[in-house]
Amino acid sequence: MRLILLLLGHLWSLPNTVIGLFFGLGGRLSWDRENRVFLIDGGWVAASFGRRYFSGMCIGDVVICSQKLSDNIxxxxxxxxxxxxxxxxxxxxxxxxxxxxxxxxxPKNGHDASPLEVWADRASGNAASNAYLNNRI
Structure with missing residues (x-):
């Protein structure tokens, strides 16, 4: 049953994954078997954001990074x-x-106030680094 749910999740997210793979074009592609996501190091999106403003993003089952990601990120x-x-x-x-x-x-940091970012920060144990959550405490 777990495998069926996982496959359905991948299928449901497939349009996002295709977009993520497009955004990672030009990068080095690998597969994280444990977490079942594609990893793309570099690519045109990572290059356009540069290392200063971009460390990683996820679209579908694709994690795109411009550098090695910390465990927290x-x-x-x-x-x-x-x-x-x-x-x-x-x-x-x-x-x-x-x-x-x-x-x-x-307005100071709308990225951190996005409900999906708040969810991701809380679920990943990174709530302490979220400017919006820290401002509300």
């Missing part, structure tokens, strides 16, 4: 992979809406 990105499996094609629109909402409620 990698766990955070894996929560986004889970979100993609749960939300399927709704993941990307909800992510964009979440960022818009985040900048409305917390």
């Amino acid at each position: 990698y766990r955070h990105e894996l929560v986004h992979a889970l979100q993609g499996r749960l939300l399927g094609p709704l993941y990307l629109p909800l992510t964009l809406l979440g960022y818009a909402w985040g900048y409305i409620v917390f």
Whole structure:
């Protein structure tokens, strides 16, 4: 049953994964067997953001990074992979809406105020590094 749910999650997130693979074009592709995600080191999106503003992002079952990710950031990105499996094609629109909402409620750092980012930070044990959560305490 667990395998069926996992396969359904991957299938439900497939449109996001295709977009993630496109965003990682030009990077070095590998497979994280334990977490069942593609890892792409580099690529055109990572290069366009540069190392200063970008360490990693997850679209579908694809984690794209511009450098080796710390364990904390990698766990955070894996929560986004889970979100993609749960939300399927709704993941990307909800992510964009979440960022818009985040900048409305917390203009200093709308990224951290996005509901999906708050979820990922809490679930990955990174809530202490979330500017929005720290500002509310």
